[in-house]
Amino acid sequence: MTTPWGELALSRFPEDPRDRLRAWDASDEYLLRHLADEKVPLSGTVVVVGDRWGALATALAAHRPTQITDSYLTQEATRANLARNGVEPGAVDLLTTRDTPPARVDVLLVRVPKSLALLEDQLLRLAPAVHADTVVVGTGMVKDIHTSTLRLFERILGPTRTSLAERKARLVLCAPEPAPERADSPWPYSYDLPDGVGQVSGRPVVNHAGVFCADRLDIGTRFFLRHLPDTKGTRVVDLGCGNGVVGTAVALADPGAEVLFVDESFQAVASAEATYRANGAPGHAEFRVGDGLAGVPAGSVDLVLVNPPFHSHQATTDATAWRMFTGAKRALRPGGELWVIGNRHLGYHLKLRRLFGNSRLVASDPKFVVLSAVKR
Template sequence: MTTPWGDLALTRFPEDPREQLRAWDASDEYLLRHLADEGVPLNGTVVVVGDRWGALVTALAAHGPVQITDSFLGQEATRANLARAGVEPGAVQLLTTQDPPPARIDVLLVRVPKSLALLEDQLLRLAPAVHAGTVVVGTGMVKEIHTSTLRLFERIIGPTRTSLAEKKARLIFSAPDPALERPVNPWPYGYSLPEDIGAASGRAVVNHAGVFCAERLDIGTRFFLRHLPESRGSRRIVDLGCGNGVVGTAVALANPEAEVLFVDESFQAVASAEATYKANGVPGHAEFRVGDGLAGVAAGSADIVLTNPPFHSHQATTDATAWRMFSGAHRTLRSGGELWVVGNRHLGYHVKLRKVFGNSQLVAGDPKFVVLKAVKR
């Protein structure tokens, strides 16, 4: 990526030489160009929110920025990109969306996330640290910035305007208003599950902002909950890509002797899963892990892996995550262990499962979804 401060070699995480998607886009370039062209003073505490693969903080590393991200993969990419650029360890502070934000912010740069709820939560958490002199600039592709996006900045920060579009990217300029009365942060948000889904019927769900289908049970998970495998005794079960933890909690409720591992690359998701599990007073044992899928989990250590793989990476459609989840599950399962997958029928996961496991069985299906099982031989 060419920046006003030099050229940077950037990659996503995990690194894959076959990867066709870049670790930055035109909105990152537009923001950096604006900061340089307008001579924006990068003094005091510079906070960068939602920097997807570390492009922004790597370019601004000389100013000691603070990165706030919900993505473990994004944070690991940032570490790798900083090291590749020769940035000294500790020069950039890496925080998660679950960490307390800085007490004072002098420059706030916001990469608009896909989730409006996550943007709302982060702006409300950061607003008390913003003062009248804070420079606030948001950035995103035109298709990511809507009227609702601008209204959030208006309601939480102050008067807001946008730039002209360049290369399908746009900037957001917000002038902090210290007298603004901000709404109460509605996150985390809770609701009760419906009564027709098995062991978890009527149970509480806790959702931090940005978690998939945080305001209601999505139809894919509802279908999965009706067709989960029966387990008895001391089994180790993994809720892979756990989101708010509904699936793993349902398994634990049905079998209190099970040991459930909740895994997701989103810090918000794992916090939601832990809150959901605790809200239901499940007597079993659980572990909550933020990470790159099943990387770092011992091989041959699980009896069952349950997953609903995502098929988007930000705005890009990709099956790379599903491939890695299936391969990771095959490594992690014991001989005879089972991977259970729910997905949209059109995604053709049965083909991938046969390539990884050598087998795939249809457990249940409707016009939109299928539940598939693959067994490690």
């Protein structure tokens, strides 16, 4: 990536030579040009929120910024990109969206996330640290910045305007004003699940901001909950756990099961633990933020349950699903099973047959299929 301060070598994480997607886009470049052209003083506490693969934090490493992200993969990408460009590891303070933000923020740079709820939650958490002289600049592609985005900045921080678009990217320019009081964050949000979804029917589910389908049960998970396997005291992984409703259903149905909840989102794992605790589920549970099943001992798992995402930052791809499937095969013991819920058109049965040598249709409706594959 070309920046006003030189060239940077950047990559996504985990690095895959077959992946042609860049670790930055035009909105990252636009923001960095704006900072240089406007001679924005990058002094005091510089905070970068929502940096996708560490491009902004790496470019600004000389100013020792604080990066705040919901993504474990973003943190790992940032560490790798700092090392790749010869920057000392401590140059960037890596915080998650669950950590306490800095007490004072002098420059606030926001990569606008896809989730408006996550943006609201983070702006409300950072607002007490923002002062009248704080430089606030958001960035994103034009398709990601809406009237609702601008209203959110304005309601929480102060008067907001947008720049002209450049290469389909736009800036959000905000002049913060002191506020005598701000509304409390509506997150986390809790609701009771509907009937007809097995063990969790009518039970509470807790969602922190930014979690997939935080205000309702998505139809894919609803279908999956109706067709979960018997576990019988096994070690089960809720992979890509989201709010943890699937793993909690397993724990409620089988007190002897050991359930590992895994997601790369810090908000998701916090939601999963809150959902599990809210239901008083018996048995043993572990909650882990990480890169899929990396770090889980090979052959240590009896059952993996997964609803793979097929989008990665707007790009439609099966790369995440494939990594989940291969990670599951490594972690499963011989005879262990992977159960997958997915849209019919995604053709996951072909991937499972290629990887496991077998695939069984468990259940289907006009939109979804539940598939099982056994590690031989």
